[in-house]
Amino acid sequence: MALCQHLQAIEPIIPAAAYSCAECLALGDTWVHLRVCQSCGHVGCCDSSKNKHATQHFRATQHPVVTSAEPGEQWAWCYQDQAMAEY
Template sequence: MMTGMTCPHVPELPEAVTPDNPEGCADCLAADEHNWAHLRICLSCGHVACCDSSPRRHATAHFHASEHPVMRSFEPEEDWRWCYVDARIV
């Protein structure tokens, strides 16, 4: 059982990441799509992808392909993080 406000994956993250595409979901834009609800950024590599409320769910797809555990909201004024491995906000 985990205690505290974080998970074991957060301390393993780099101090900072650079968004691979600050304009939107990199995967959607590569396919010339612009239909996403909200954006997320992978805190391991900086990949920007769309959330599970979006048609393509690229953020979750990125987790399954990369096994990078933690993402953060890439929306203005939001800074919450989600750990896919532990299925919780951290």
């Protein structure tokens, strides 16, 4: 199965935050896992987290690809094409 065009084009970028969900911190909430937007570096919480800030960021910006910010995980997800890749 071929990768979507968005996943083929990614080059992991440095996140905008030091691996914390700024939106959750502002709300006084916690998160389960973090995701890094590969278009702008925004760090948001995953869909297993209460607030789902990474997905909210995609819906607001249409930035298609996030990567896991979790130690030992090396994968990317394309929201637009609903596709995953390991790297």
